[in-house]
Amino acid sequence: MRHPGRLLAAMARDLWASRELAWRLFVRDISAQYRQSLFGYVWAFLPPLVTTATWTYLSRSNILNIGQTPIAYPAFVLSGTLLWGAFIDALNLPLKAFNSGRSLLSRINFPREALLLGALADVLFNLCVRSLLLIPVFLWFKVPLGPSLMLFPVGVAALLMLGMGLGLLLNPLAILYSDVGRALGVISPFWMLLTPVVYPPPARGLGAWLAKWNPASPIIITTRDWLSSAPANHLGGFLVVTGLALLALMAGWLLFRITMPIVIERSGA
């Protein structure tokens, strides 16, 4: 910490050096994931399909009164849950990467950013695979495809930055105390329901206030709007949150760097 210039240079160097190992870890996890299963990659598609079907049924049969969505409801829900899933994956990424690399960390000296990069590649891969589902669904429900589709990757990047930034900031504490992980597990489902993922952003009331101040909201709403070529009304919020996410990511990475040695020895790896 006393020589910030040197620290940043070392961090950049380690990040570059870890790219080959990150790829290798990513390939290792992906190849092993479905090798022992009968239906293989079908399991990658199933969760979003089941979720979408459930919410669509709840809305259609008027069990829940959801309101008008800019595009057909199933497409709306599918894209929303996909994005939310990516956000939660990114949030849990650092802790999950640490746990799976625990035995390596305490015995071999290697650039630790590789674990993060490998896990990030994993999350991106899952997102891409699930995004393939969007194609038939969008075509079926005749969702307009316009030029704002090009901004979809930008939105995804912002979302992942936010998730990973927050995850990294919480990481040292999460490794030492299992309470953090458990709390996240409890909070996540409710956070999703408090974000306009399966319903359109309310115009008035508590919902509107939440939609404005919940950091995940502007990003999800805006990205989905770009995807479905709807007018993006929350652009201001999106830019603010993206800026904060970038800060969070940099701070989180610095924290990761500084605290890893301390945390590894304390967590009894």
Add this chain to the structure above:
Amino acid sequence: MSSPSDTEILVHAEHVSKKFCRSLKRSLWYGVQDILSQLGPFARQDATPIGSSRSRRPALRENEFWAVDDVSFELRRGECLGLIGSNGAGKTTLLKLLNGLMKPDQGRITMRGRVGALIALGAGFNPILTGRENIYVNGAVLGLTRREITSKLEDIIDFAEISEFIDAPVQTYSSGMQVRLGFSVAANLIQPDVLILDEVLAVGDAAFRAKCERRLGELMKSSAVIVVSHMALHIRRLCDRVLWLDHGKEKGCGPTHVVLAEYERSLPQQQQQQKALVLSPRITSARILTFNPPTRYGSALALELEVTSTESVTVHHVVIGIAEGESAVVAQSNLEQDVEICGKTTVRIRTDPLMLRDGEYTINLALYGATYRDPILRYTGVESFALKSGLEGASSYHFGMMVSCRAGASLLA
């Protein structure tokens, strides 16, 4: 041979200390405190930067203890340092500090060049993947590129002797195969300047072990090596210098034979308490009358044993065993001779010249009847003696010989 000042210092440890906490909850809390003290603006008044050699020694918080306490040493290329100590002396902790996995609480460690450790063999192995795939994973963890690994792939597979199974999932391997594969990957891929060995080398059959030692020998020629082992035999054979750790503190650091002798002397002398005398029912008592131990290499051993028996007993085998250290018998004599014991009898025993190196030895004595199934007297830990003739060596028994050459004779390979 280059003079010592020509070879570079590759490892330099100065006043290295590391503390651990015994209680888990407190340890986690100290972890949080350490993190906060590392983040500049939140530093407490007395927080000192970790790893500076000029830093003051941090105090022990509650429930903490020093795992490594003020250790300093230097190592040059081509030298080999052995680390010995009883369990819990801090050897593995010191290795982790040297390997860069932990930061010392006081002092500084400087390592030049690539550091390679044969410590975690098979780290990164995923049991579902095949051996071949795991070689790439393990190699990547060790820091090699795909191209480098591919060029050495055949060598690795041949060395590990698992070519038929290389495309099977690792979970189907026996534990020996897994360790052989892990060792093969590490031994063939790393070319370190500093090599760290932690109690490796004990796997596979004799041929494989010989291969490993040969490979390690090659690696060791061009690096500075640090070896940790419990077996004094390994350390004696491989190392020039030894560092003896006891409860984290440096208890001795110097040439191998000096420090190892001190270490072995300090090991608990259980033999002296374990004098065990077992008599057959026909013998009422036995005791040593006189004992003349050998004093130097080549002198004999003589003792007189007084045995009292109720009836006439014929001894057919007389066996003397000489043990060193923890009951490892290094020499044994065996005599078939009829000795008649009747009432109170004195048995006089005298050996031929004993050719043993310096060390501390204990004597076991046994008298048998017609066969070994018929023990008459067994006396373990009878007496002890120490030899000091200036004869060192890895093996206890040292024999004399003569070597001569004929001019013009060709040497056989």
